[in-house]
Amino acid sequence: MKKSKLIVIALTLVALFTFSTITSEASTSKVMWGKTELKKGQIGKVTILKDTPLLHIGKDPSVDGGAVRALKPGEEYRVYSTKTPEGYAPMYNLGGEYYVLQNSKLNGVNVKYETPSKAKLALLEDSSAKVMWGKTELKVGQIGKVTLFADVSTFNADGTSRKEVLPAGGEYRVYTFVLDNHGGGYGLGGGLFVNMDGALKYETPSKSKLALLNK
Known part of the structure; x- marks a missing residue:
């Protein structure tokens, strides 16, 4: 009887230790930057x-x-x-x-x-698993992606053209959009935009992909 009680206590302690270790690892996976x-x-x-x-x-x-x-x-x-x-x-x-x-x-x-330091970004990269969506990694803050069917010219948010031409077949994250009299554009980050009416397909991430990203 005493032996069985000791086994139960030992198993309980192991379970508590395992839980505390998992909880500790989960909490340390966050990369804090100031208050956020x-x-x-x-x-x-x-x-x-x-x-x-x-x-x-x-x-x-x-x-x-x-x-x-x-x-x-x-x-x-x-x-x-x-x-x-x-x-x-x-x-x-x-x-x-x-x-x-x-x-x-x-x-x-x-x-x-x-802007975050390189050290913070490196910690962030190591702290979470990548969620792939097609050819690209799904990122927090991303609202969709575009797949290009032909070479596509780029422009700034104010409509002025840029030198970058994105090649056919590429997939790019979309973080924002602008609307104007010419149909508007998708923002790919860094102030880079492509025309909404260009040779491309726009998609939004599925709920299952977003759930994986927000784990």
């Missing part, structure tokens, strides 16, 4: 210096845009891209359709923008 966790697809972060409006800008910026609430000094938010919606000043994208204005002489200095 660094995420894949994140290009930087903003620290709020003064009360700053959080803006929601939808698919049609001319009719679907406005302040949601005020962000408070000391708060930190991930930045996934930069964008200049039609009729607006340059902004930082905080995920989805939410933005804050970049600093300027007109708007004032309301936020501090920083």
Whole structure:
């Protein structure tokens, strides 16, 4: 009887030790950067210096845009891209359709923008498994991808052309989009855009892929 009790206690201790080890490993897999966790697809972060409006800008910026609430000094938010919606000043994208204005002489200095160090990015790369989607890795902040059927020219968010020509057959992550009188463009990151009406196919990730990414 005593022996069986000892076995039960021993197994319980092993289970508790295993659980605590797993929990510890799960918690250390996060790469913290200041107050927030660094995420894949994140290009930087903003620290709020003064009360700053959080803006929601939808698919049609001319009719679907406005302040949601005020962000408070000391708060930190991930930045996934930069964008200049039609009729607006340059902004930082905080995920989805939410933005804050970049600093300027007109708007004032309301936020501090920083980019992650190489050391932080290396830790992030080691901390999580890749989720492949076709030829490319699915990234946090990515809203879709384009597959090119022919060589495609590129342009900036303001419509000015760029030298880069993307080759046929390539797959590229899409992080944002712009709409204009010519049909608009998909933002591939780094201020690089391709025409929505070009020789390409646009797709959004499945719920199962997103679930794997957000594990």
